[in-house]
Amino acid sequence: xxxxxxxxxxxxxxxxxxxxxxxxxxxxxxxxxxxxxxxxxxxxxxxxxxxxxxxxxxxxxxxxxxxxxxxxxxxxxxxxxxxxxxxxxxxxxxxxxxxxxxxxxxxxxxxxxxxxxxxxxxxxxxxxxxxxxxxxxxxxxxxxxxxxxxxxxxxxxxxxxxxxxxxxxxxxxxxxxxxxxxxxxxxxxxxxxxxxxxxxxxxxxxxxxxxxxxxxxxxxxxxxxxxxxxxxxxxxxxxxxxxxxxxxxxxxxxxxxxxxxxxxxxxxxxxxxxxxxxxxxxxxxxx
Amino acid sequence: xxxxxxxxxxxxxxxxxxxxxxxxxxxxxxxxxxxxxxxxxxxxxxxxxxxxxxxxxxxxxxxxxxxxxxxxxxxxxxxxxxxxxxxxxxxxxxxxxxxxxxxxxxxxxxxxxxxxxxxxxxxxxxxxxxxxxxxxxxxxxxxxxxxxxxxxxxxxxxxxxxxxxxxxxxxxxxxxxxxxxxxxxxxxxxxxxxxxxxxxxxxxxxxxxxxxxxxxxxxxxxxxxxxxxxxxxxxxxxxxxxxxxxxxxxxxxxxxxxxxxxxxxxxxxxxxxxxxxxxxxxxxxxxxxxxxxxxxxxxxxxxxxxxxxxxxxxxxxxxxx
Amino acid sequence: xxxxxxxxxxxxxxxxxxxxxxxxxxxxxxxxxxxxxxxxxxxxxxxxxxxxxxxxxxxxxxxxxxxxxxxxxxxxxxxxxxxxxxxxxxxxxxxxxxxxxxxxxxxxxxxxxxxxxxxxxxxxxxxxxxxxxxxxxxxxxxxxxxxxxxxxxxxxxxxxxxxxxxxxxxxxxxxxxxxxxxxxxxxxxxxxxxxxxxxxxxxxxxxxxxxxxxxxxxxxxxxxxxxxxxxxxxxxxxxxxxxxxxxxxxxxxxxx
Numbered sequence: 081x082x083x084x085x086x087x088x089x090x091x092x093x094x095x096x097x098x099x100x101x102x103x104x105x106x107x108x109x110x111x112x113x114x115x116x117x118x119x120x121x122x123x124x125x126x127x128x129x130x131x132x133x134x135x136x137x138x139x140x141x142x143x144x145x146x147x148x149x150x151x152x153x154x155x156x157x158x159x160x161x162x163x164x165x166x167x168x169x170x171x172x173x174x175x176x177x178x179x180x181x182x183x184x185x186x187x188x189x190x191x192x193x194x195x196x197x198x199x200x201x202x203x204x205x206x207x208x209x210x211x212x213x214x215x216x217x218x219x220x221x222x223x224x225x226x227x228x229x230x231x232x233x234x235x236x237x238x239x240x241x242x243x244x245x246x247x248x249x250x251x252x253x254x255x256x257x258x259x260x261x262x263x264x265x266x267x268x269x270x271x272x273x274x275x276x277x278x279x280x281x282x283x284x285x286x287x288x289x290x291x292x293x294x295x296x297x298x299x300x301x302x303x304x305x306x307x308x309x310x311x312x313x314x315x316x317x318x319x320x321x322x323x324x325x326x327x328x329x330x331x332x333x334x335x336x337x338x339x340x341x342x343x344x345x346x347x348x349x350x351x352x353x354x355x356x357x358x359x360x361x362x363x364x365x366x367x
Numbered sequence: 368x369x370x371x372x373x374x375x376x377x378x379x380x381x382x383x384x385x386x387x388x389x390x391x392x393x394x395x396x397x398x399x400x401x402x403x404x405x406x407x408x409x410x411x412x413x414x415x416x417x418x419x420x421x422x423x424x425x426x427x428x429x430x431x432x433x434x435x436x437x438x439x440x441x442x443x444x445x446x447x448x449x450x451x452x453x454x455x456x457x458x459x460x461x462x463x464x465x466x467x468x469x470x471x472x473x474x475x476x477x478x479x480x481x482x483x484x485x486x487x488x489x490x491x492x493x494x495x496x497x498x499x500x501x502x503x504x505x506x507x508x509x510x511x512x513x514x515x516x517x518x519x520x521x522x523x524x525x526x527x528x529x530x531x532x533x534x535x536x537x538x539x540x541x542x543x544x545x546x547x548x549x550x551x552x553x554x555x556x557x558x559x560x561x562x563x564x565x566x567x568x569x570x571x572x573x574x575x576x577x578x579x580x581x582x583x584x585x586x587x588x589x590x591x592x593x594x595x596x597x598x599x600x601x602x603x604x605x606x607x608x609x610x611x612x613x614x615x616x617x618x619x620x621x622x623x624x625x626x627x628x629x630x631x632x633x634x635x636x637x638x639x640x641x642x643x644x645x646x647x648x649x650x651x652x653x654x655x656x657x658x659x660x661x662x663x664x665x666x667x668x669x670x671x672x673x674x675x676x677x678x679x680x681x682x683x684x685x686x687x688x
Numbered sequence: 689x690x691x692x693x694x695x696x697x698x699x700x701x702x703x704x705x706x707x708x709x710x711x712x713x714x715x716x717x718x719x720x721x722x723x724x725x726x727x728x729x730x731x732x733x734x735x736x737x738x739x740x741x742x743x744x745x746x747x748x749x750x751x752x753x754x755x756x757x758x759x760x761x762x763x764x765x766x767x768x769x770x771x772x773x774x775x776x777x778x779x780x781x782x783x784x785x786x787x788x789x790x791x792x793x794x795x796x797x798x799x800x801x802x803x804x805x806x807x808x809x810x811x812x813x814x815x816x817x818x819x820x821x822x823x824x825x826x827x828x829x830x831x832x833x834x835x836x837x838x839x840x841x842x843x844x845x846x847x848x849x850x851x852x853x854x855x856x857x858x859x860x861x862x863x864x865x866x867x868x869x870x871x872x873x874x875x876x877x878x879x880x881x882x883x884x885x886x887x888x889x890x891x892x893x894x895x896x897x898x899x900x901x902x903x904x905x906x907x908x909x910x911x912x913x914x915x916x917x918x919x920x921x922x923x924x925x926x927x928x929x930x931x932x933x934x935x936x937x938x939x940x941x942x943x944x
């Protein structure tokens with residue numbers, strides 16, 4: 081039994097990171113009705129950013145989250161102007177394909193530079209031992225970082241002018257423009273933030289597990305599951321749904337062979353998509 | 368009626384070329400090149416029915432090919448059935464499943480449908496990886512005896528090749544026939560404005576499920592034939608996500624919505640791909656170049672090559688479909 | 689005369705918002721009935737319920753003797769009830785002819801492609817779009833697109849045609865032409881239910897008028913009756929003096 085509890089707690093903690101990643105996807109989807117298929121590649125870039133920063137400076141990985149966020153914002157702006165700006169407002173197929181194309185390019189370059197060998201960020205925080213359980217330091221720090229960043233995002237969206245502008249554009253772009261909000265500026269910032277969230281979640285994952293350039297794909301799929309579960313429009317809902325997914329994984333892993341997990345997740349994904357058009361928590365943007 | 372369309376004869380001509388060229392001189396390496404192109408054309412043409420005709424983006428299209436491969440290989444290897452029968456049954460089984468799944472999943476619109484197809488692909492791969500009778504993640508191997516009924520391995524490979532060319536021709540003919548039919552018009556209406564189409568009397572639910580299952584039929588047969596030829600199958604090569612996506616790139620490159628566009632895009636992309644994979648300098652950049660190409664097409668030429676041709680010569684539309 | 693459409697006690701709610709409340713009326717064969725009311729009165733919602741886009745929460749809809757309350761829009765068209773949309777929905781990447789062919793293929797007669805194309809051609813001539821048959825639907829003017837909506841619905845060979853603000857956005861000349869077209873449609877045997885805001889048009893075209901306000905039926909009757917109804921004037925028409933003008937026959941639209 082204790083194994084299950086430990087597994088559940090680990091799952092909860094990792095789930096916070098899933099939630100953070102999903103927030104990035106959900107934000108972009110909610111604000112500009114674009115499904116960001118570069119999400120996985122950006123998560124992978126976040127992993128490698130952390131790796132490079134840590135290898136160069138050996139500073140506490142969690143302090144290095146700040147430059148990682150910065151890097152994510154810059155990368156996000158580049159991708160926005162390269163591919164996304166031109167397809168916002170065009171058909172869903174075009175935005176899916178354009179972001180997918182960027183994904184291919186990034187993964188291609190990444191594979192050329194880093195090959196598909198596993199990498200590691202060797203930074204370990206001491207854990208806390210309570211009774212028979214040891215809570216891994218890295219897991220806890222990752223979860224705490226994720227929650228802190230999520231709260232910061234909420235604050236930004238609801239308490240700052242730019243955040244309000246983003247919510248206005250998400251609600252009704254034309255009306256927002258009529259109010260004097262430059263929707264291009266807002267969309268580019270919102271996209272950059274979404275990417276930064278993805279990168280950051282990748283950076284956090286890099287402190288937990290070994291990774292390759294292709295690892296982002298797994299988290300992208302989890303982000304989709306979480307986003308659909310949560311419904312769109314409430315980034316915080318994504319965090320909660322992420323934690324739930326992590327919890328589900330934690331509960332299931334001790335009992336079922338690992339190979340069945342993808343089936344359960346994808347089965348769940350398809351069932352939720354078809355049966356819960358509203359998401360479990362919130363509303364959807366029009367598809 | 369379809370015999371009157373000039374393009375029908377062009378399709379037959381292309382198929383004849385595919386048969387004659389490698390046969391003349393027993394050119395096995397050419398045959399191997401052409402078979403990859405033929406499979407690409409089969410996948411792209413049938414995907415076109417969903418994306419180009421109906422406007423529903425299927426990201427998991429390869430699942431039909433892989434499942435067809437599994438059913439076909441199971442029937443020939445484990446059950447000892449004859450190849451053609453196995454392939455046909457594979458086609459029927461997979462398209463029946465697609466019809467039933469389609470009724471549920473096609474209620475979703477746009478991006479939600481696209482995501483659901485990814486989910487289905489991944490779920491099927493995960494399921495097959497755990498499915499004992501199909502060898503779980505190791506997959507299945509074809510024993511050499513299975514080639515005996517066709518007269519030995521060498522002959523079997525040629526026969527399989529001809530069958531695949533037939534499926535390729537059928538795929539293109541099917542696309543052409545649907546495009547010029549009432550069913551096709553209904554699909555186009557759904558693509559343009561599904562709500563308006565329903566108000567005009569199109570039973571969108573059934574039409575979508577039908578086209579989804581039709582788009583599964585020939586790829587499943589092709590999968591059964593191809594994996595028989597290759598002699599083995601496992602979840603990672605049967606359900607390669609990348610192949611699904613390359614199908615979409617091919618379609619966009621050539622020009623979605625037209626029969627020739629699918630075939631042209633498939634051929635060009637397949638040539639590009641084999642060139643890139645064998646070139647020592649560029650093999651790492653296969654993804655980068657494909658991605659770059661896709662981005663250029665989406666940003667600057669969303670109608671693909673054929674879209675560009677149609678704009679130059681509007682009258683070409685009648686002949687080159 | 690037989691009733692081609694009978695709407696009885698129909699209500700439609702969206703969550704807490706009651707869009708249509710206990711509306712009943714009927715349309716006799718060969719009639720043109722006008723449906724008027726302020727914005728938000730529930731007129732388009734009523735259309736959507738009648739043709740199956742929304743399911744009524746209460747009430748029944750009977751068309752040519754058949755109960756169509758639970759029918760989906762594609763079935764309703766097969767029975768002979770066609771509609772146009774307030775905001776036009778052209779099938780943009782198809783030609784004008786193909787657009788109308790869709791109507792003919794999937795309408796009441798469910799024709800095959802070749803026969804449908806012929807019917808479509810004829811209908812295009814009728815509405816005056818014959819010379820634009822090969823043009824892409826997206827390149828039509830707004831007036832052209834409105835005609836296309838009507839043509840598509842006509843190609844389905846309906847017995848009842850629901851027109852939703854078919855005159856909105858048209859200039860005065862185009863309005864006159866469209867009014868003539870609606871009259872021709874009725875003369876060919878098709879009953880019409882039309883939502884309109886253009887008072888002259890609706891007063892001169894309609895045999896009867898149904899007035900909706902805040903989801904309820906406010907009044908029903910002949911145009912001159914309705915126009916003198918004080919509740920209708922207060923809720924919608926607004927100018928009791930103007931009323932006198934509108935109830936006169938409009939010289940522009942009557943030729944005979």
